[in-house]
Amino acid sequence: MTATTTMPPINPVADGVLPSGIGEVIAYGAGRTGLIPLWVGEGDRPTPDFIGEAAARALRDGHTFYTDMLGIPALRQEIAAYVGRLYGGSPEPDRFFVTVGGMQAFQIALAIAAQPGDEIVIPTPIWPNFFGAIAAHGAKSVTVPIGFDPASGWSLDVERLAAAVTPRTRALVINSPANPTGWTASRDDLRALLTIARRHDLWIIADEIYGRFSFDPAHADLGRAPSFRDVWEPDDHGRVLFVQTFSKNWAMTGWRLGWLEGPPALGRIVAGLVLYGTSGIATFLQHAAVTALREGEPLVRAQIAQAREGRRILCEGLGRLPGVALPPPAGAFYAFPQVATEPDARRLALRLVDEANVGVAPGTAFGPGGEGFLRLCFARSAADLQEAVHRLAPVLASPGARP
Numbered sequence: 304m305t306a307t308t309t310m311p312p313i314n315p316v317a318d319g320v321l322p323s324g325i326g327e328v329i330a331y332g333a334g335r336t337g338l339i340p341l342w343v344g345e346g347d348r349p350t351p352d353f354i355g356e357a358a359a360r361a362l363r364d365g366h367t368f369y370t371d372m373l374g375i376p377a378l379r380q381e382i383a384a385y386v387g388r389l390y391g392g393s394p395e396p397d398r399f400f401v402t403v404g405g406m407q408a409f410q411i412a413l414a415i416a417a418q419p420g421d422e423i424v425i426p427t428p429i430w431p432n433f434f435g436a437i438a439a440h441g442a443k444s445v446t447v448p449i450g451f452d453p454a455s456g457w458s459l460d461v462e463r464l465a466a467a468v469t470p471r472t473r474a475l476v477i478n479s480p481a482n483p484t485g486w487t488a489s490r491d492d493l494r495a496l497l498t499i500a501r502r503h504d505l506w507i508i509a510d511e512i513y514g515r516f517s518f519d520p521a522h523a524d525l526g527r528a529p530s531f532r533d534v535w536e537p538d539d540h541g542r543v544l545f546v547q548t549f550s551k552n553w554a555m556t557g558w559r560l561g562w563l564e565g566p567p568a569l570g571r572i573v574a575g576l577v578l579y580g581t582s583g584i585a586t587f588l589q590h591a592a593v594t595a596l597r598e599g600e601p602l603v604r605a606q607i608a609q610a611r612e613g614r615r616i617l618c619e620g621l622g623r624l625p626g627v628a629l630p631p632p633a634g635a636f637y638a639f640p641q642v643a644t645e646p647d648a649r650r651l652a653l654r655l656v657d658e659a660n661v662g663v664a665p666g667t668a669f670g671p672g673g674e675g676f677l678r679l680c681f682a683r684s685a686a687d688l689q690e691a692v693h694r695l696a697p698v699l700a701s702p703g704a705r706p
Contacts, residue, residue: 316419316438316439316441317439319438320435320438320439321435321438323431323432323435323668324431324649324664324665324667324668325342325343325431325664325665325668327649328342328649328652328653328656328662328663328664328665329342329343329662331653331656332656332662335656335660337660338656338660338661338662339660339661339662339687339690339691339694340662341661341662341663341679341680341681341683341691342652342662342663342664342678342680343664343680344430344482344551344636344637344680344682345550345551345556345680345682346554346606346609346610346636346680346682346683347682347683347684347687348554348606348609349554350553350554350555350557350558351554351599351602353594353598353599354553354555354591354594354595354599355591357590357591357593357594357595358587358588358590358591360590361586361587361588361590361591362587366586366587366590367585367586367587368586369582369583369586370583370584370585370586370589371583372573372574372575372577372578372582372583373400373401373570373573373574373577374399374400374401374562374583374584374589375401375586375589375590376396377589377590377593378401378589378590378592378593378596379396379397379399379400379401380396381592381593381596381597382396382399382401382562382596383395383396383398383399384596385596386399386564389514389515389527390530390532390533391532392532394564395567397567397570398564398565398566398567399562399563399564400562400563400564400565400569400570400573400574400577401560401561401562401583401584401589401592402560402561402562402563402577402584403559403560403561403581403584404548404550404559404560404561405510405512405546405547405548405550405561406432406436406561407561407577407580407581408546408547408548408561408562408563409432409433409436409508409510409546410436410440411563411573411576411577412474412506412508412544412546412563412565413436413437413440413442413474413508414440414576415506415544415565415569415572415573416473416474416506416508416544417440417442417473417474417506418441418442418473419440419441419442420441420442420443420471421442421443421471421472421473422442422443422444422445422469422471422472422473423437423442423443423444423445423472423473423474423475423476423508424445424447424464424467424468424472424474424475424476425437425444425445425446425447425475425476425670426446426447426448426449426459426464426476426477426478426481426486427446427447427448427449427669427670427671427672427673428448428449428483428484428639428666428669428670428671428672428673428676429476429478429481429482429483429669429670430478430482430483430510430669431668431669431670433476433478434670442473443471444670445467445469445472446670446671447460447463447464447467448671448672449484449486449672451484451641451672452630453628453630453641454630455630456484456485456486456630456631456632456633457481457484457485457486458486459486459488459492461492461495461496461499464496464499465499468499468503468505472503472505473505473506474505474506474507474508475496475499475500475505475506475507475508476508476510477496477507477508477509477510477531478510478512479492479493479509479510479511479514479528479529479634480511480513480514480516480517480528480632480633480634480635481513481634481635482512482513482635482637483635483637483639483664483666483669483673483676483678484632484635484637484639485631485632485633485634485635485637485639486632486633486634487517487519487522487528487529487633487634488528488529489521489529490529490533490534493529493530493531493533493534494534496531497531497534497535497536497539497542500539500542501538501539501542505542506542506543506544507531507542507543507544508544508546509530509531509543509544509545509546510546511528511530511531511545511546511547512546512547512548512550512551513528513551513634513635513636514527514528514530514634515527515551515552515603515606515607516528516551516606516607516610516634516635516636517633517634518611518614518631518632518633518634519633519634522633528633528634531543531545540566541565541566541568543565544563544564544565545563545564545565546561546563547561547562547563547564548560548561548562549561549592549595551606551636551682552599552602552603552606553595553599553602553603554602554606555592555595558588558591558592559584560584560588560589560592606682609682609683609684609685610636610681610682612685613636613681613682613683613685613688614631614632614636614638614681616681616685616688616689616692617629617638617679617681617688617691617692618630618631618638620688620689620692620696621638621640621692621695621696621699622640624696624699624700625700626642626643626644626699626700627640627641627642627643627644627699627700628640628641628643629641636680636681636682637678637679637680637681638678638679638681639666639676639677639678639679640676640677640679640699641675641676642675642676642677642699643675644699644700644701646674646675648665648666648667648673648674648675648676648677649665649667651665651677652664652665652677654698655677655695655698658698659691659694659695659698660694661691661694661695663677663678663679664677664678664679665677665678666678679691
């Protein structure tokens with residue numbers, strides 16, 4: 304007789320948090336010899352030694368005790384200095400709260416902005432973790448698909464987004480440059496979004512993580528993508544919660560370090576949420592993050608240059624294929640081609656593991672508007688991407704066999 308396990312009732316909110324559609328393809332392709340993994344949002348560059356050595360040095364110096372819930376003062380000051388260099392001005396260190404990656408920063412922003420049952424308006428396609436975090440919070444994602452033109456790319460209909468706001472709406476989630484589409488908000492877009500937020504007294508949760516990865520000549524004067532900081536008015540400084548991470552710019556995905564920026568008055572709330580969640584970030588890791596910010600600008604520039612070349616390789620190699628629409632993305636480091644030869648993106652992603660030995664993410668994982676698309680990360684070596692194009696081209700150009 305096989306014993307059965309009984310459990311008390313499970314919280315339906317927790318039970319309703321679904322796994323990512325990206326994870327299914329990763330599990331399917333895991334362990335394949337020679338597979339080129341373009342399915343997740345990270346490059347192939349390990350964290351450089353100067354950052355790792357800073358962590359080791361902090362360990363040797365005894366930075367192993369409990370930490371301030373908002374982050375060590377040296378790191379908060381260094382983040383403020385970095386943001387000031389990038390966007391201008393002299394932001395107060397008290398605006399910055401250190402978190403376990405960008406994901407905890409988003410969860411805290413969500414906890415500040417919304418209660419269970421509230422609505423969060425979110426343009427799609429978008430990174431699926433946002434949907435999961437909103438569902439885990441007991442709130443509801445209200446999706447607004449952005450428009451796609453095979454020639455010009457992606458654009459947001461601000462009026463359509465405004466129409467999605469209801470009395471239950473508490474926040475807008477704006478990811479620009481966007482994962483997976485590369486859509487990048489213009490200054491006019493950002494002004495219009497702030498106007499909507501003011502009109503309805505909403506929070507804006509701004510994910511500008513890919514802001515340094517900007518390829519649109521229209522933004523060359525900035526050296527980065529436009530930000531809410533470029534267009535906000537003084538009253539907006541208390542309305543926008545910025546989510547950030549060390550993962551992309553500084554090749555630190557596995558370190559799980561990020562920050563949330565918001566009004567200093569939120570420090571008491573953030574400290575409590577951190578205390579009862581993770582109780583802070585390992586102190587020696589925070590010292591390494593200080594070094595990343597102080598000494599890491601050459602690394603960031605190298606990352607951007609590699610992504611720019613990767614963008615060229617994928618867009619030229621795949622965009623010319625019959626049945627593939629791939630206008631060059633304005634920002635971030637993903638190609639998001641529409642493939643007419645196989646509209647079932649999930650099925651195609653699994654096929655590409657078998658037939659091309661390349662791992663990609665299905666567009667359906669990114670919500671409404673992602674049907675028929677694939678996401679490929681181009682923050683990788685030119686050699687890997689050239690080989691990936693060589694393998695992918697014959698499969699994408701032909702419907703092929705169906706599994």
